[in-house]
Amino acid sequence: MRVAVLTSGGDSPGMNACIRAVVRIGLNRTCDVVGIHGGFQGILDRKFQKMDSRTVSRILHRGGTCLTTGRSEEFKTIEGTKKAARILTEEKIGGLIAIGGDGTMRGLAALQKYWDGKVIGAPGTIDNDLFGTDFSIGFDTAVNNALSAVDKIRDTGEAFSRVFLIEVMGRHSGFIALHVGISSGATAAVIPETPTDLEAIAARIIKGRELGKRSVFVIVAEGDEEGDATEISGKLSKLIGEKCRVSVLGYIQRGGNPTHSDRLLASRIGAFAIDCLLAGTTGVMAGEVNRKVILTPFEDTWAKKKEIEPWMLELMEDLSG
Ligand code: F6P
Numbered sequence: 001m002r003v004a005v006l007t008s009g010g011d012s013p014g015m016n017a018c019i020r021a022v023v024r025i026g027l028n029r030t031c032d033v034v035g036i037h038g039g040f041q042g043i044l045d046r047k048f049q050k051m052d053s054r055t056v057s058r059i060l061h062r063g064g065t066c067l068t069t070g071r072s073e074e075f076k077t078i079e080g081t082k083k084a085a086r087i088l089t090e091e092k093i094g095g096l097i098a099i100g101g102d103g104t105m106r107g108l109a110a111l112q113k114y115w116d117g118k119v120i121g122a123p124g125t126i127d128n129d130l131f132g133t134d135f136s137i138g139f140d141t142a143v144n145n146a147l148s149a150v151d152k153i154r155d156t157g158e159a160f161s162r163v164f165l166i167e168v169m170g171r172h173s174g175f176i177a178l179h180v181g182i183s184s185g186a187t188a189a190v191i192p193e194t195p196t197d198l199e200a201i202a203a204r205i206i207k208g209r210e211l212g213k214r215s216v217f218v219i220v221a222e223g224d225e226e227g228d229a230t231e232i233s234g235k236l237s238k239l240i241g242e243k244c245r246v247s248v249l250g251y252i253q254r255g256g257n258p259t260h261s262d263r264l265l266a267s268r269i270g271a272f273a274i275d276c277l278l279a280g281t282t283g284v285m286a287g288e289v290n291r292k293v294i295l296t297p298f299e300d301t302w303a304k305k306k307e308i309e310p311w312m313l314e315l316m317e318d319l320s321g
């Protein structure tokens with residue numbers, strides 16, 4: 001069988017480890033493996049590369065993606081999807097593994113309507129917002145990247161007795177913010193999944209100040225109903241009568257060497273995905289739940305909501321002092 005692999009949407013650390021696993025296991029099973037550059041757009045532009053064991057050397061420890069990525073508007077159209085299906089057939093590709101977030105799973109689901117090859121997704125996004133896997137590839141690294149930045153900002157908070165609002169990524173999900181919030185000792189994590197009570201946060205900050213707390217920081221997820229860190233800083237500054245500083249961590253979270261957890265997860269999921277594909281499975285995302293590899297139909301990955309565990313919310317609140 002000739003199988004292809006691509007990465008799509010936002011890059012995430014560990015994508016390379018996943019590509020490597022797909023390629024090496026595919027070759028072990030005597031497949032022809034093709035890498036597609038630039039995400040789904042790469043199919044339309046015929047950016048195919050024959051992969052061998054050496055093309056995936058020296059990438060396991062690197063962030064980003066050796067296949068490059070993209071968000072293709074053309075592929076999203078019905079004509080674009082049909083064209084991609086036609087090209088994959090012309091290229092005699094029998095199966096495709098795409099690594100990415102919810103947009104990638106939607107792309108695969110659309111492709112499946114017009115193409116009779118097998119399609120499997122692998123969860124690669126720092127946002128960790130896909131149903132069907134406890135953690136997505138790149139999440140752990142992003143949290144650690146954010147955590148090390150917060151630890152540094154804290155030094156200034158301590159030195160000047162300042163209040164910081166630190167914005168982390170996540171698009172519409174608060175997983176990064178909550179994990180960083182608990183692990184960094186933040187006063188609060190503001191996340192889109194729960195109603196944000198700025199007055200309660202302000203009361204906590206004021207109480208902390210009364211008890212001699214110098215460095216105060218609140219982690220703000222993208223997508224909160226109260227706005228981004230800058231908007232929230234305006235509101236909170238008024239409530240506490242003190243100017244809040246803002247630090248938006250941005251893309252620093254998405255880059256850099258993947259952690260051990262991400263390398264292991266990516267390798268396991270990549271190997272599982274290619275073996276499932278070769279066994280004839282299609283239309284699903286490969287993930288890991290409770291340390292076991294599982295398959296989830298594409299639609300469930302975005303239509304079912306991955307819940308924030310209540311103990312995390314409680315712990316966040318109970319530990320902030
Ligand atoms: O989905 C990953 C992510 O990094 C989100 O956390 C963020 O909102 C978004 O991508 C940024 O997208 P772009 O790379 O297009 O700026």
